[in-house]
Amino acid sequence: MSALTRTNILSLYRSFLRVIERWPTDYLRPNRNLKHILHLRVTEGFKQNIAVKDANVLRALVLDAEVELDALRRLAENEFKEKYPLSDRIYRPAANPKYYSGLVAAIDKTAKLKQEADLKPSLWKRLGFWTRKFFWN
Incomplete structure (x- = not known):
């Protein structure tokens, strides 16, 4: 894996963690904390794919992660609530x-x-x- 690719993946990982850090805490259901579950999913997902050497597979994983990150950002920023306000x-x-x-x-x-x-x-x-x-x- 080249240094540029490794840097991109680490940057993507840190971007996930920043978005998850801004995620609100649900005080009514402390045992079902979505913020914690998202954090676990992201860290486990990146750990599972750390040994991938095939460039095509790695590229597909990065593209999927970027799509997921974009969706998570949109939810965290309430983009759809602002785009489609309720009357x-x-x-x-x-x-x-x-x-x-x-x-x-x-x-x-x-x-x-x-x-x-x-x-x-x-x-x-x-x-x-x-x-x-x-x-x-």
Whole structure:
């Protein structure tokens, strides 16, 4: 593999990592973090293909990775949300005009409560000291 190709692949890898770093965190589902899954997929994908020596296969892999990177960038930058904006009629349906604003407020409230709960020790951890002290001695 030539130095130029290696440099291009490393640059492509770093571009993936920069886009993934900007990806928002989902506080409602911390166990299903898309940012983490994307990072794992990219690192594993590049590791699996590190031994590829065939120039045609390598070129095809790089082209596929560039297409995926472009799609990921477009999603991260909300390109389609800006390109195809939704009308006010969608956000405020006649049957229940406050539905979506209430839904967003409820999600934000739940996320905030989830973050606060993660900071507090669990009941079992707080009781653990007492159960060990009185029941196991």
